[in-house]
Amino acid sequence: MIKLYFTDYFGVTPEQIEAHGAFNITLITDLPLFIDPFLLFNSKKVEYQRLHDAMIAYLRFLRDRAAATNIGPGLNAAWYRFPEIRQTWLGFSVSGNQGLGLGQSFGNALQQNLADVFRDFGQEKLTKGSHLEKLCLIAEGVGNDKISDFTTNLIHGYLLEYTQRFATAHIDRKHLREVAAPRATFNFNTESWEVGRYLLPMHAGDYVLLTPKDMLTKDHTWINRGDLLRDFESIPDAVPSAQLRDQINNYFRKRLPQEPTREDRERAAISTISEYPVLIDAFIRRKEDTGERAETISNEKVAQSTTLYVRQFGRLAQLLQSASRFYELSGDTYAEAYERVMYFKDVVENKGGHVLFYVKGKPVERETDVHVMYRLTWFGTNSDVTREANDGRGPVDFKISRGRHDKTKIEFKLASNSQLKRNLKRQVGIYQRASDAPRALKVIVYFSRPQLDRVLRIQRELELEKDPSIVLVDARADNKPSASKA
Numbered sequence: 001m002i003k004l005y006f007t008d009y010f011g012v013t014p015e016q017i018e019a020h021g022a023f024n025i026t027l028i029t030d031l032p033l034f035i036d037p038f039l040l041f042n043s044k045k046v047e048y049q050r051l052h053d054a055m056i057a058y059l060r061f062l063r064d065r066a067a068a069t070n071i072g073p074g075l076n077a078a079w080y081r082f083p084e085i086r087q088t089w090l091g092f093s094v095s096g097n098q099g100l101g102l103g104q105s106f107g108n109a110l111q112q113n114l115a116d117v118f119r120d121f122g123q124e125k126l127t128k129g130s131h132l133e134k135l136c137l138i139a140e141g142v143g144n145d146k147i148s149d150f151t152t153n154l155i156h157g158y159l160l161e162y163t164q165r166f167a168t169a170h171i172d173r174k175h176l177r178e179v180a181a182p183r184a185t186f187n188f189n190t191e192s193w194e195v196g197r198y199l200l201p202m203h204a205g206d207y208v209l210l211t212p213k214d215m216l217t218k219d220h221t222w223i224n225r226g227d228l229l230r231d232f233e234s235i236p237d238a239v240p241s242a243q244l245r246d247q248i249n250n251y252f253r254k255r256l257p258q259e260p261t262r263e264d265r266e267r268a269a270i271s272t273i274s275e276y277p278v279l280i281d282a283f284i285r286r287k288e289d290t291g292e293r294a295e296t297i298s299n300e301k302v303a304q305s306t307t308l309y310v311r312q313f314g315r316l317a318q319l320l321q322s323a324s325r326f327y328e329l330s331g332d333t334y335a336e337a338y339e340r341v342m343y344f345k346d347v348v349e350n351k352g353g354h355v356l357f358y359v360k361g362k363p364v365e366r367e368t369d370v371h372v373m374y375r376l377t378w379f380g381t382n383s384d385v386t387r388e389a390n391d392g393r394g395p396v397d398f399k400i401s402r403g404r405h406d407k408t409k410i411e412f413k414l415a416s417n418s419q420l421k422r423n424l425k426r427q428v429g430i431y432q433r434a435s436d437a438p439r440a441l442k443v444i445v446y447f448s449r450p451q452l453d454r455v456l457r458i459q460r461e462l463e464l465e466k467d468p469s470i471v472l473v474d475a476r477a478d479n480k481p482s483a484s485k486a
Contacts, residue, residue, distance in 0.1 A: 002027055004314055006208065010171045010201050010283075020166045022210040023302070024310050025089040027203050029375045032368045033090050034148030035155075035215045037132055038222040039298060042291040043214070055154040056130045058186055059114070059123040066114040078192065080110050081260075082153040082183075087209040090216070091145055106146060110135055126240070126281040128288045133223040137273075137280050147221050157185045160198045163210045167201050177202045197444045214367035218301040222294035223287050231283070232269040238282040248276050258402050304359050304437075312356040313373055316347070333383055333400040333408040338471075340378065341410075341443055345473045349480075357475045363447040367414055370445060371397060374412050408439045421458045424470070445473045452476075 003009050004026050007017060017024045025031060040052040062079060065071060071079070084091065113135050114121060122130050131468045132154075136147055152159070160181050167176055176199050184196030200207040220226060228235075236248045255268035273279050287294075347353035356373070357364045364370065375398075383399045398410040413420060424442065446452045455472060459465045 005310060006201075006210070009203055010167075010175050012170045016166075016170050017210075020210070021212045021214065022162075022166065023090075023216060025208075025210070026309065026313075027089060029372060030091045031372065033216045033302065033305055034145065034221075035151045035211065036217040036221045036294070036298060037151045038219065038287070038291065038294055039145065039215055040151075040155075041129060041131065042288075042294060044147060045214075048215075051155050051158055055132055055151070056122060057188075058154060059130070059132055061188065061191075062110070063114040063121045066111050072113060081106065082149060084149050085152045085159075085209065086354050087207055087241070088145075088152060088159065088211050089208070090211060091148065124281055126278065127285045131223055131284055133221060134284060137225050137283075139229055144267055153183065156183060157196060159209045159211060160184055160196060160200070161198055162212065162386070163208070164198045168199060171201055175201050177207070179207045181207070194264070213302050213306075213326045214295075214299070216302050217294075217298035218305055222291070222298075222394060225282055227287075228273070228280070228283050229266050229269050231286075231293070232265075232273075232279075235279050235283050235286070238286060239278060244278070244361075245277075248272060248279065251275060258423055279395055279427070285449045304349065307359055308364065308369060309372065313360075316353060316356050316373060333402050333406050334441075336383060337400050337410055337441055341441060341471050344374070345471060346355060349474045350409045352479060352480075354475045354480055357447070358444075358477060363475065363477075367412070367417070370414065371412060374398075374443075408441065410440065411442045413442070413444050415444050415451035415455050420444070421457070421462070424464060425462055440469060443473060444470065445475050447475050448478075449476070 005024050006012075006027065007014055007024055009027055014024055023031075035059065037052065037055065040048045040055075043049060043052075065075075065079065124130055132150060133147055136150075178197055178199050179202075180195050180197055181200075182191040182195055183352045184198075185194050186192070187194050198207075200209075201207070233252075236245045236252075238249065252268055252272045255271055257264055260268070263478065267326075348357070357370075375385070378400075382402065386399050386401075399407060399411045400410065401407040411423060413423060417423070444455055446455060452472070452474070459467075459470065464470060
């Protein structure tokens with residue numbers, strides 16, 4: 001049996017994981033789930049509320065230091081920058097669990113915002129509480145991964161203790177080791193992060209952390225920049241002062257051209273928010289008032305993720321394992337990549353594997369999810385499989401390499417991708433010219449006849465009908481026998 005999940009590696013049951021309230025992570029690849037700090041703030045659990053309070057206390061400490069002293073690079077690195085806690089196996093990496101963490105740019109922005117724009121952090125009057133997401137709303141490029149990394153670092157000690165409780169109760173001692181975990185807790189007396197010692201499960205020379213499911217969500221945090229900008233024009237109505245509302249609306253209108261585009265409105269909104277930070281508090285208060293929806297939506301997304309990532313993707317791996325020694329494939333990287341794609345195609349099209357793309361009868365039309373699924377087809381390979389490799393012309397989905405001279409790149413896309421024609425025309429060719437990878441594959445998954453017709457039309461227009469490096473995978477449900485007959 002192939003070992004993919006925490007339960008497989010450590011000899012525990014899914015029921016034991018469920019009883020502990022944890023998500024059964026895979027130790028092959030990160031999963032696109034993350035911790036949402038609002039779920040801690042809004043939780044009825046006292047321990048979660050205390051976690052959120054402790055996070056805000058640390059940010060108040062940073063606020064006071066940012067305002068009172070000229071912090072040098074050493075303290076900036078110690079206080080404001082954080083590594084990714086890769087041991088949770090959550091996030092967006094897909095290839096293994098190596099993320100970027102929160103580096104110098106994040107640390108500098110955090111220090112500057114606390115010293116300037118958000119000097120009242122921790123003393124807000126309009127909102128019910130303080131929220132660390134507030135520090136990320138104004139900065140472009142600070143998304144779910146950064147907020148989650150920040151939150152995970154600030155509750156690292158809790159996750160260590162949470163995993164240790166499960167491990168000591170259910171996992172054989174041979175799988176455990178006492179480890180010195182860095183940055184486990186912050187000591188406000190010494191103003192430094194301290195190491196903690198914990199008995200934890202070990203995998204590939206590193207410890208593994210479990211995360212409670214009711215902290216997790218998918219797609220975006222409840223308080224997020226996208227909603228702020230999308231709903232911006234209604235937010236001034238929540239500002240208590242009529243005079244201030246008029247000033248805000250006037251400032252916004254003056255920054256719009258005569259016939260504004262969506263991009264024009266977004267730029268004007270960002271400028272207005274920077275000038276009137278009270279808008280952020282008004283937006284957050286609206287999110288607080290609808291906080292029960294955050295928990296409901298997150299629970300649904302995590303339940304769907306359990307179905308998709310654990311039950312259905314696990315079934316895919318078992319199907320592939322039975323497909324003529326799939327996981328023992330060899331050859332150079334292009335031959336291996338091509339053969340794995342063809343096995344993947346056969347399982348999806350002819351062996352009932354298409355049903356694994358569907359949750360409650362609806363197709364999984366998210367490329368992130370399909371990438372996670374495809375990554376499972378590389379379990380056990382001797383090749384180095386990396387995702388989003390950037391060789392100077394932008395990222396490519398996967399790069400398969402075995403030494404300096406044997407490399408293949410793979411674009412793995414959905415037929416519904418609006419940029420598919422541009423990708424087929426330019427993207428892989430650009431990557432090949434910009435990199436030392438000599439060969440590339442394009443894999444396109446489609447879920448309906450109109451999607452197939454669109455792909456075929458694009459191929460004809462680009463004269464790519466007979467290109468063997470383009471592989472179409474039919475994941476339709478309407479042209480195959482039911483799951484019970486497959």
